[in-house]
Amino acid sequence: MSIIFNEKESLFSLYTRNSLYQMKADNYGVLLHTYYGKKTEHMDYSYLLCEREHSFAGSPYEAGNERWYSLETLPQEYPSYGAGDFRRSALQICRANGASALELRFAGYEIKEGKYNIPGLPAVYAEEGNQADTLIVTLKDTASDLYVHLYYGVLEDLDVITRAVRVENRSGEEIYLERVMSTCLDFMYGAYDLVTFYGRHEMERLFSRTAVHHGVQSVGSTRGASSHHYNPFVILAEQGAGEKSGECYGISFLYSGDFLAEADHDQVKQTRLVMGIHPDNFHYLLKPGEEFWSPEAAMVYSSQGFEEMTHAYHKAVRNNICRGKFKNARRPVLLNNWEGTYFTFTGEKLLQMASEAADMGVELFVLDDGWFGKRDDDCSGLGDWYVNEKKLGCTLGELSEKINGMGLKFGLWFEPECISEDSDLYKEHPDWAFQVPGKSPMRGRYQLVLDFSREEVRNYIYDQMCKVLDSAHIEYLKWDFNRSICDVYSASLPAARQGEVLHRYVLGLYDILERLNQRYPDMLIEGCSGGGGRFDAGMLYYTPQIWCSDDTDAIERLKIQYGTSFCYPVSTMGAHVSACPNHQTGRITPIGTRATVAMSGTFGYELDPAKISQEEKEEIRGQIENFKKYYELIQHGDYYRLTSPFDNSCYHAWESAATDGSEALVSVVANHTYPNMAQETIKLRGLTPEAYYEMNGKSYLGAALMYAGFPMPKPTVEYESFQFHFVKR
Incomplete structure (x- = not known):
């Protein structure tokens, strides 16, 4: 005891x-x-x-x-x-x-x-x-x-x-x-x-x-x-x-x-x-x-x-904490269309993206915002969870069937907690949104928040989602939430109980997520809140991975994923290789570096394959194979922060080591490139000191790698990345 x-x-x-x-x-x-x-x-x-x-x-x-x-x-x-x-x-x-x-x-x-x-x-x-x-x-x-x-x-x-x-x-x-x-x-x-x-x-x-x-x-x-x-x-x-x-x-x-x-x-x-x-x-x-x-x-x-x-x-x-089928199962490598198309897409364009993604080895195609209601920008449509078949040119079931026929799984984006004033649902039930009587509401991303403390609101949204999810073969759901909550007032509670609303809201959120988990046990749910706005252990109980940040820039992600790693494992961090120049920062980084960073997460792509070169497509094929090769080591090994991205160092490095010390994968990104650079070493951890490890045909004593270190190669381009796989002999 x-x-x-x-x-x-x-x-x-x-x-x-x-x-x-x-x-x-x-x-x-x-x-x-x-x-x-x-x-x-x-x-x-x-x-x-x-x-x-x-x-x-x-x-x-x-x-x-x-x-x-x-x-x-x-x-x-x-x-x-x-x-x-x-x-x-x-x-x-x-x-x-x-x-x-x-x-x-x-x-x-x-x-x-x-x-x-x-x-x-x-x-x-x-x-x-x-x-x-x-x-x-x-x-x-x-x-x-x-x-x-x-x-x-x-x-x-x-x-x-x-x-x-x-x-x-x-x-x-x-x-x-x-x-x-x-x-x-x-x-x-x-x-x-x-x-x-x-x-x-x-x-x-x-x-x-x-x-x-x-x-x-x-x-x-x-x-x-x-x-x-x-x-x-x-x-x-x-x-x-x-x-x-x-x-x-x-x-x-x-x-x-x-x-x-x-x-x-x-x-x-x-x-x-x-x-x-x-x-x-x-x-x-x-x-x-x-x-x-x-x-x-x-x-x-x-x-x-x-x-x-x-x-x-x-x-x-x-x-x-994580539960269900996917807590330890290998997650599929995905392509999300968001940064590739934003709201401007057709069914034909989606199928073209999916076809090219399948050819590169991607396993899951995710259709993000814009597939429902009157939704061609972020000012309308939220709450109207019915498929815009005119925009897709077919039913959702037909779209998913065509994508499945390419050998891909199909996934879909929702933002169930929010509502647009320009929506059928709001016109019918304006009292379902948080707003103080007699006061104009505060908008966030030009949208309001539904009162999930109310059972009838939750039941309606849940039923609408299930109709969509049941209409097609959907194996992944991205649950998003894109604003903070203010104007907190529930039309269903008396004045003496208004101080309970936000807690009851969270309980309502968990209620719907639990019901979805029970009804769709084979569906992978990814949490999201404008990226990492609700990245917490509570959400991980319902969604085994969370979109780590809307910032997909690989160099900025070094700091974000470093901080996240203190509590949350790699398997929970949604991370993608995105287009270049990056859409948030304008930074240009090698596609190899973007992949190295994204591999310290659930791994996927957020770009339009039609806009990248054939050479980059070939590189992506190799990246996906490498990710699969190292999946167990990266996702379930012991994670080591070898350096801090906040230090004034030329390199940032981290390591995934097998718990038994049998192998380790060291990932390195060159933060700065200088002429006549001084030599730096990185000290590994989690190895067996008396054992020998092989890497690229050379042999190293575990104690030497941990106590003396491993010398870093000189980068040949800005933000170059390196990965070193050490295997115990």
């Missing part, structure tokens, strides 16, 4: 393969967080608590004259608002009388075999063979029958501990939930950096590292989606920690809506990290007898730097 409760010490110890998480109910029933770190033999780490009085630090009533005992300075497992702890709280409520103070005390526990799940929300699950246990710790308010159940999932061999919260109202009065964080980590000692992943549309998940200083630092989203701007994954890292050394704590929030992560460094140098639903747009009515589940947070501790943490997340995301 990975969870041990010492009744005498009221001590909970949660063990994974490399970590120990510990908490203790003290003499007053306060649940204290005493340790999270490297796995050790049993020890009650509450010895670290010091009886030291701090000025103006209040004490609970039952503590009497023990002035050193203050919730303001004690490390707590789940701190509440208004009861003497002035740091960032995990739970805040408003009672019927307007009061917010809440005191939580230990009221019991339960240990179960297996991993808990959450109704209507994504959660890490245990595969057959995984050791998984659940701990439920119950806290009770001292002044009412409000219960807070803390859920801990311990996946021992994965090195993952998950957390979620269920708030239960057994009192006779209504309460409002104002803030429900999914996790809280309190550190009594240590100097830390907060690592976050920021960005914007077409430049998502850029690596940022800032020292945790006195005060509160936060990242989050109030855009209705996890957003391009900040990712719901953060790392608290020991200062000085790097890829191979130092302590770090990762938290991945399995949620696709508004979120908040806060680091609070207090007056006595303690650090608290909380993460959960963003409270700004959250005001949730909990009636007597009702309960509320928070989304899940997945935590990983590493004592050996970012690399060990990354490997734990990659395995957990691939095997214990």
Whole structure:
């Protein structure tokens, strides 16, 4: 059992393969967080608590004259608002009388075999063979029958501990939930950096590292989606920690809506990290007898730097978050028509593109935006999910049949969450879109957002999608969402419940995605939100891959995919070889470099084959064969960040190594080209030190490649790329 409760010490110890998480109910029933770190033999780490009085630090009533005992300075497992702890709280409520103070005390526990799940929300699950246990710790308010159940999932061999919260109202009065964080980590000692992943549309998940200083630092989203701007994954890292050394704590929030992560460094140098639903747009009515589940947070501790943490997340995301047929199956190499044609296409043009794609070895043809309703630009048609047969010159079934006849699978783009004012659906149901009564709505991409918190809206969109999906042989669906949400108001809810709309929206989104997964188990679904605007572990529970960014420029993608890699595996990153000059940046890069970068993703093409040379077509054939050859190694091997694209280096390099050290593929892109360049070496990782590896007929000692390095060739053109395949003899 990975969870041990010492009744005498009221001590909970949660063990994974490399970590120990510990908490203790003290003499007053306060649940204290005493340790999270490297796995050790049993020890009650509450010895670290010091009886030291701090000025103006209040004490609970039952503590009497023990002035050193203050919730303001004690490390707590789940701190509440208004009861003497002035740091960032995990739970805040408003009672019927307007009061917010809440005191939580230990009221019991339960240990179960297996991993808990959450109704209507994504959660890490245990595969057959995984050791998984659940701990439920119950806290009770001292002044009412409000219960807070803390859920801990311990996946021992994965090195993952998950957390979620269920708030239960057994009192006779209504309460409002104002803030429900999914996790809280309190550190009594240590100097830390907060690592976050920021960005914007077409430049998502850029690596940022800032020292945790006195005060509160936060990242989050109030855009209705996890957003391009900040990712719901953060790392608290020991200062000085790097890829191979130092302590770090990762938290991945399995949620696709508004979120908040806060680091609070207090007056006595303690650090608290909380993460959960963003409270700004959250005001949730909990009636007597009702309960509320928070989304899940997945935590990983590493004592050996970012690399060990990354490997734990990659395995957990691939095997214990992604689901269905395609979580480990080889994904087809695709051609998407978007950058090749945009809205200007005919059925004849699509068939021409598909024919040339099939000749190059592509396996899936994807028809993007513009196939439905009155949709020749992005100002009309959304919501009218019926095929524009006049534009295609045939039915969708006939088009898919012709494409299948070329040996290709067929895929289709949807944007189900949005609606155009110039659409039949909007004219019939304007109240189905988010807009505040009496106010002109805010448009984004000249479109509005449908109220997915309403069941009748979801059912209509689901039924329309199914009619299309059933009308043709469609084996891939791209689910897009191209704006942020504002003017949040649901015509179906009373004023007192408008603060629930955005959370109910996310639950509605998950509801439709779950239904699609159940109805079409053989269909690959790719998530997208203007590229990477909703790239989170919650979406990966429903879509095993997500379009990484609308920026398809290979050199910019180096930074985007680097940041993404800290939590999310290669198999989840949608990446394509696009046209040149690039449509976003105008940059010219070799087609080989574009392929090298896209291979560190799901791999595909986003161009018009008619506009490339015969020589490039031949090169594409070779690229596809190489991708298939190295597929298992790239998609399921251990990923190593050998350099950072943010360093002022001439080369950026990364590696995929077999978990048994039998082979490795090193990919390199020359960032800068100079005359008379100095020689640089790249040090490999993940090899067997005493073994010899062959590459291009030469033999190298594993230890030499890892500790001395491998010399980089001189680039002959700007942005040239190289790939080196090392195989153990």
